[in-house]
Amino acid sequence: MRVKKLSRLWLLPLIIFQFTAPAFAASKIDISVKTVLAAQDAAYVDPRLKDLAKELKTVFRYTSYRLLGENRIRLELKKTGTISLPGNRVLKVTPVRISGNRAELNLAILKGNSQIFNTSIQLLNRGSITIGGPRHKNGFLLLNIFNSF
Amino acid sequence: MWMKRDHCSLELLDRYYDGEISPDESKAVADHLDGCPACRKRLGARRVVSESVRAAADEAVSRTDFSLLDQKVLDRIDAYRTPFLSKLKNIRFSWRLYVPASAIAAVLMVFFTLFLRQPADLGPSALINSLAGKISSVMIIETPESRHTILWFSEESAHTGEENAGQKT
Numbered sequence: 001m002r003v004k005k006l007s008r009l010w011l012l013p014l015i016i017f018q019f020t021a022p023a024f025a026a027s028k029i030d031i032s033v034k035t036v037l038a039a040q041d042a043a044y045v046d047p048r049l050k051d052l053a054k055e056l057k058t059v060f061r062y063t064s065y066r067l068l069g070e071n072r073i074r075l076e077l078k079k080t081g082t083i084s085l086p087g088n089r090v091l092k093v094t095p096v097r098i099s100g101n102r103a104e105l106n107l108a109i110l111k112g113n114s115q116i117f118n119t120s121i122q123l124l125n126r127g128s129i130t131i132g133g134p135r136h137k138n139g140f141l142l143l144n145i146f147n148s149f
Numbered sequence: 150m151w152m153k154r155d156h157c158s159l160e161l162l163d164r165y166y167d168g169e170i171s172p173d174e175s176k177a178v179a180d181h182l183d184g185c186p187a188c189r190k191r192l193g194a195r196r197v198v199s200e201s202v203r204a205a206a207d208e209a210v211s212r213t214d215f216s217l218l219d220q221k222v223l224d225r226i227d228a229y230r231t232p233f234l235s236k237l238k239n240i241r242f243s244w245r246l247y248v249p250a251s252a253i254a255a256v257l258m259v260f261f262t263l264f265l266r267q268p269a270d271l272g273p274s275a276l277i278n279s280l281a282g283k284i285s286s287v288m289i290i291e292t293p294e295s296r297h298t299i300l301w302f303s304e305e306s307a308h309t310g311e312e313n314a315g316q317k318t
Contacts, residue, residue: 055297118279123275124272128274
């Protein structure tokens with residue numbers, strides 16, 4: 001009987017962990033950035049962008065989505081990572097804090113030495129945001145930024 | 150051949166009594182019995198013994214409770230068969246099973262907690278706290294199904310009319 005009771009106690013710390021897991025906040029965040037060229041030319045969707053293109057097609061009327069690059073970085077809080085973008089641009093990502101199921105990120109796009117865009121967002125864990133607008137070649141650049149922690 | 154010293158053998162009389170000989174043999178034995186008192190006496194004794202045994206057997210059978218017998222036989226078979234549920238009952242409270250099962254459940258719980266945990270009420274994928282920069286306009290869009298957030302800005306130096314070319318109206 002005592003053995004049975006002891007074996008049930010195995011579950012206790014796990015149950016406690018289940019409910020307190022969010023309290024053990026991660027100190028590092030994995031960031032993935034897909035750089036996409038959206039244009040209105042011959043219809044084409046890169047197979048790696050199938051899900052994203054499906055989302056974007058509900059809002060935009062671009063006919064082609066080409067993956068120009070994909071970068072993955074792991075960042076500690078308050079450390080800045082830099083990702084090169086086409087057209088002499090760079091994206092700077094700085095995780096500020098984690099609050100609940102969202103990470104607060106500072107995102108800045110620079111062209112040359114000039115900062116052209118800066119935003120602060122709260123991104124869902126395992127969620128993404130798409131930032132678009134910079135012109136490139138015959139279309140526009142879209143940055144799909146995914147994070148997990 | 151089948152009689153010794155003009156008498157029927159016991160084996161022949163048994164077969165005759167049991168009806169296990171051919172019609173020709175049966176007629177020959179019957180003819181012999183008509184003229185042989187000794188063989189008739191032996192046949193009579195055989196008949197008495199046989200009927201006594203049969204009567205005793207019938208009485209024993211009539212006293213037997215076959216339903217009880219059936220149940221005993223089935224019980225014996227069940228004892229060898231050991232149904233699956235009985236096996237489960239035997240191991241259900243075994244700590245040798247309980248501990249590893251708990252460990253597996255714990256591993257699965259940790260796995261789902263750490264790797265597959267998704268917030269129940271997702272909301273938009275991103276909330277925008279602030280925006281700044283050399284931009285002429287900005288749009289914040291949320292896709293209808295998955296609530297994916299899209300932030301679209303126009304650079305100041307670009308031609309506004311061209312930049313909005315790809316957006317649905």
